Every structure is written in C-alpha cells, then in structure tokens.
Amino acid sequence: MTAPTLTDGGDLLRIATAGSVDDGKSTLVGRLLYDTKSVLADQIDAVTKASVDRGMDTPDLSLLVDGLRAEREQGITIDVAYRYFATPARSFVLADTPGHVQYTRNTVSGASTAQLVILLVDARNGVVAQTRRHAAVMALLGVPQLVLAVNKIDLVDDPAAVFAEISTEFAAITRSLGYADEQVLEIPVSALHGDNIAHRSARTPFYTGPTLIEHLESVPNEQGAAARRGDMGLRFPVQYVIRPRTADYPDYRGYAGQVAAGTVSVGDEIVVASSGQRSRIAKIDTPDGELASAHAGRSVTLLLSDDIDISRGDLIAAAADAPEAAQQFTATVCWLGDKPLRTGARLLLKHGTKTTQVIIGELQALFDEQNLALIEAPETVELNQIGRIALMTAEPIPADDYQVNRETGSFLLIDPQGGNTLGAGLIGDALGPLDLAPLEPALL
Incomplete structure (x- = not known):
C-alpha cells in the first residue's frame, strides 16, 4: 500500500474539519486516509499493533493523525495540520483543526481557504454550542459547502429518529445563516467502523444519500469553477x-x-x-x-x-x-491576540503582498454566534471573538469585498513590535448578509 500523490485524482478540493472535543474527528480523518489508501503499510501495521495492545478489536485510526496529542498535553499551542489524500476522481487538501473552543482561531485559519467543511457531532450529544459556533464561523468565512457528519450513529438506540432530529435542528441553523438547502448535507456515519464513509452502511437503511467520499468527489468546486x-x-x-x-x-x-x-x-x-x-x-x-x-x-x-x-x-x-483603492473601510475581524483589541490601536495590516500601518477606529459590533445576534458598540474585541470594526490605513488598499472575492478581500492584523498575527479580517460587512433573526428557543 502506497500513499498517492495529488496528481492521482482530478481537480483539487480544499476541505477542513471542525467539531467538539471527543466527537471522533481524529478517527474520521484517519478513516478518510485509510479508505483512500493514503497511508503507508508500515503505518497501518504500527496502528494495528498499538490497537491490539490496548485490547481493541479494530485498528484505532485516530492514531494515524493524533501526533499533536503529546503537544496538547504539554500545553503547547496547536496549529492547523494539513493532510493530503486522493481518489481517482479528485485530489484533496484537508485542514485538520483542533476542536476545543479556545482554538477557534485555528478553525478560522483552517477554514479560510476551504471550499467544503465537515462539521462533526456526536449522535449521543446532538448539536451543541460548539456546533453552532463553527457553523456561524463558516458562514462568515463564506465557505460554500457544509457537511454535517453525525458520528457514532451505531451507539444510539434509534439511529433513524436521532439522525432526523439532529438534521432538522442543524438545517434550521444553517438556513438562519444564509445557506441554501443544496449547500448542506447531513450524513449518518461511524468513523470507527467506516459506515457511510467510503461504503454505504447496511446499518442505516433510512439514509439514501451519498457516502462521504462520494459527496466529496462530486460536490461543485466553486472557486475553481469560477476561476x-x-x-x-x-x-x-x-x-x-x-x-x-x-x-x-x-x-x-x-x-x-x-x-x-x-x-x-x-x-x-x-x-x-x-x-x-x-x-x-x-x-x-x-x-x-x-x-x-x-x-x-x-x-x-x-x-x-x-x-x-x-x-x-x-x-x-x-x-x-479593477478594485478601488481606499484608506478607510469596514471589516469583520476574528481576534486572535491574547490582549483585547481596542479603539485607537496602531497595528500593521497585511493585504496580499502589501503591508501598511493601520489605526483601529470604531468597534461597531460583536457577533454572538450562539444566539445569532449582534452586540452593538462593544468596548473591546477579545480573543476568539468576531467583531465588525472600522479601520484607517496609512496607504490606500485596493481590495475587494470578501463576499465577492475571498483572496483579495481578506487581510491580517499584525503586532508592529513582535510581528505576531493578531487578527484575521474580512473586508466589508460579512455580518450584514446574515439573517440574524434569533433561532427558535428550542434550538438554543
């Protein structure tokens, strides 16, 4: 068994994963690599041996991608890990992001270039706060396609009823965020056993849609098609x-x-x-x-x-x-810095290959991703919060609205002293196009 190169498949699709801790994301990513024959034989042998030593009947595929676990235990910041795999139909770059709420900034980084994001939920827990947070972030980033992988479907007593309930709840959330039904697909899966990943499962006769890999192979590559x-x-x-x-x-x-x-x-x-x-x-x-x-x-x-x-x-x-060059504009920013963002902050703004000085103007609103609402006129934007702000640059920036062009509608805010990245910005009011009507009380 040999790992394929990215030239084995057809066009390239960039995807990302997101989910809460212990939803089985590592196992799902390991399963995708395993089922597409994208791991080496000696890696499989090592995982199988380790799984047997732990008393497991099947290989623990999460071991294929859990190399960052030791770093997590040592308290080291976890960055996005990129995985590569291919099928005869298409090649894939997968951004594997941490699941804990404190790593929302990594989720933003991994999903910022994704054309499809796989959100995981544990069938036993259903849609949780982190699921709503991730869905909201994906809408802000303009991710064209979402997949809700309802994992561990084999561990619930009535999988058909559980899947239907979770799908209905998630559809209500994504519609509120502006997604059309054809942009979202819910799939019942068991990453541990491979149900509906590469092969259709006999244990889910109520599900008649595509497997996860079939969907990944056939979903429109919107950015590539537009180009x-x-x-x-x-x-x-x-x-x-x-x-x-x-x-x-x-x-x-x-x-x-x-x-x-x-x-x-x-x-x-x-x-x-x-x-x-x-x-x-x-x-x-x-x-x-x-x-x-x-x-x-x-x-x-x-x-x-x-x-x-x-x-x-x-x-x-x-x-x-050509885009118009402007020195004053409104942007939506995900704040990544440990110290809060305040009006009057003097930072560096990197747009494309250009870096210029910038002054932060009015902090206009914070996005409450749990209730899908705006909090007007905040005093600060804290770590992992998303806000709408005004900026003024020292030099004109020829930029597009992010909703029109993700490549030239995004920027970074940088600490002028240490050079650290403090914020990821989307030019224009990315919060504006969202339908921010509160969700039904039962969904909160």
Missing part, C-alpha cells in the same frame, strides 16, 4: 520584481507572483490598482517556458509592454474591473 470560467477579473499581487541585469537580459523587468483571481492572457489590458497606471501583458513567463494565459492559483512572471513604476505590494488588475 476557470473567468467570472472574476484578474487580481495579481506582485510578490517580487525580477531584474536580472545580465548581458542576455539587459532590459528584462518581470513581476512575479501568483494569480489570486481570474485569468491573465498575453495582450490583456491591465491597471496598477493603487496608481491607475495602465499597460498590456507582453509576456507570461514560468520556469517551464512561456504561457499564452494563466489561471487563478498559477505562479507566473508578468512582463508588460510599457515601463511603468511597479513594486512589491502593488496589485495588477484587469483594467475593466
């Missing part, structure tokens, strides 16, 4: 200016970076968003040779037909729909 269709205009943050200054390339001036959105082709008219200077794409270079065009996610070097002033941090955009 391939060219629905989004070009966004190209300049990472580095290349000037070889050699005899072979005396006049070479290229702008290296990754296409954040849209498509760029030779001959396209572009604009430098911050200055308004215009030119056309003369050449698209890569280490493997020239390209006629490049899509979102591709790292390239752009050469222009005019010699204009561009440096690291500038944004090259499609001339037809």
Whole structure:
C-alpha cells in the first residue's frame, strides 16, 4: 500500500474539519486516509499493533493523525495540520483543526481557504454550542459547502429518529445563516467502523444519500469553477520584481507572483490598482517556458509592454474591473491576540503582498454566534471573538469585498513590535448578509 500523490485524482478540493472535543474527528480523518489508501503499510501495521495492545478489536485510526496529542498535553499551542489524500476522481487538501473552543482561531485559519467543511457531532450529544459556533464561523468565512457528519450513529438506540432530529435542528441553523438547502448535507456515519464513509452502511437503511467520499468527489468546486470560467477579473499581487541585469537580459523587468483571481492572457489590458497606471501583458513567463494565459492559483512572471513604476505590494488588475483603492473601510475581524483589541490601536495590516500601518477606529459590533445576534458598540474585541470594526490605513488598499472575492478581500492584523498575527479580517460587512433573526428557543 502506497500513499498517492495529488496528481492521482482530478481537480483539487480544499476541505477542513471542525467539531467538539471527543466527537471522533481524529478517527474520521484517519478513516478518510485509510479508505483512500493514503497511508503507508508500515503505518497501518504500527496502528494495528498499538490497537491490539490496548485490547481493541479494530485498528484505532485516530492514531494515524493524533501526533499533536503529546503537544496538547504539554500545553503547547496547536496549529492547523494539513493532510493530503486522493481518489481517482479528485485530489484533496484537508485542514485538520483542533476542536476545543479556545482554538477557534485555528478553525478560522483552517477554514479560510476551504471550499467544503465537515462539521462533526456526536449522535449521543446532538448539536451543541460548539456546533453552532463553527457553523456561524463558516458562514462568515463564506465557505460554500457544509457537511454535517453525525458520528457514532451505531451507539444510539434509534439511529433513524436521532439522525432526523439532529438534521432538522442543524438545517434550521444553517438556513438562519444564509445557506441554501443544496449547500448542506447531513450524513449518518461511524468513523470507527467506516459506515457511510467510503461504503454505504447496511446499518442505516433510512439514509439514501451519498457516502462521504462520494459527496466529496462530486460536490461543485466553486472557486475553481469560477476561476476557470473567468467570472472574476484578474487580481495579481506582485510578490517580487525580477531584474536580472545580465548581458542576455539587459532590459528584462518581470513581476512575479501568483494569480489570486481570474485569468491573465498575453495582450490583456491591465491597471496598477493603487496608481491607475495602465499597460498590456507582453509576456507570461514560468520556469517551464512561456504561457499564452494563466489561471487563478498559477505562479507566473508578468512582463508588460510599457515601463511603468511597479513594486512589491502593488496589485495588477484587469483594467475593466479593477478594485478601488481606499484608506478607510469596514471589516469583520476574528481576534486572535491574547490582549483585547481596542479603539485607537496602531497595528500593521497585511493585504496580499502589501503591508501598511493601520489605526483601529470604531468597534461597531460583536457577533454572538450562539444566539445569532449582534452586540452593538462593544468596548473591546477579545480573543476568539468576531467583531465588525472600522479601520484607517496609512496607504490606500485596493481590495475587494470578501463576499465577492475571498483572496483579495481578506487581510491580517499584525503586532508592529513582535510581528505576531493578531487578527484575521474580512473586508466589508460579512455580518450584514446574515439573517440574524434569533433561532427558535428550542434550538438554543
């Protein structure tokens, strides 16, 4: 048994997991790796031996992914762990995030680029506070697809009734958060025994939907599809200016970076968003040779037909729909710092490849993810809280609304002294589009 590479499958889907402590998330991730043959034979042998030594009849697949457990016991901060697996239909990058409420910031980090998130609940406990918190965070981050994996379904007396009750409750929550029914799927699973993970289970005849892996293989890859269709205009943050200054390339001036959105082709008219200077794409270079065009996610070097002033941090955009540069804007921020955020704080803001000074203005509202309500005019935004704030930057930022473009609508807030990341921000009022009508009392 050998681990597949990411080229084994078709297109790439970025997914993440979230759930409360002891919901079986490690076992589920281990099961996904095991059922897709993405772990080596010696790893399986080691897990099997350890499981037998513990008196278990089946391999404890959580051991495949619980390497961070020792760090947790030592009190070391847990970061997001990334897992890679593939099927014949698709390749996957899975962000495995901690389950405890104190690691909400890691959940935000892992889910920020995800196109689908698997939320776990224990069938014996149902939807809990952490489930509502995670669902709210996913809605704020604009995650297009959710899966509710009702785990340990084999441990309840009436699995059909339990699954129906949990599904109904979760659907009410996701609808309140703005999700359409087709964006959410509930699946009864047993990660320990593999029920409805890769194979349909005879123990859940009441469930007629796809297995988890079937759904992962077939769910629309919304970000990738949008990029391939060219629905989004070009966004190209300049990472580095290349000037070889050699005899072979005396006049070479290229702008290296990754296409954040849209498509760029030779001959396209572009604009430098911050200055308004215009030119056309003369050449698209890569280490493997020239390209006629490049899509979102591709790292390239752009050469222009005019010699204009561009440096690291500038944004090259499609001339037809370039974002407006602004110094004052509203944003939704998840606060990651141990010290609370207050009005007047002077920080650094990193947007794409550009870093500039920023002053925090009014703290407008806090999001109460349990009651799906806003708390107006808070004095502070504390660790793991999500709030709407006003900011003013020292230099104009050419940014899109996060609801329109996740890549160029996000930013980081950084401690200017220590360089630590203090906040993850979404430009625009991400709280505004949510239907913040309180949930039914029975659901709280």
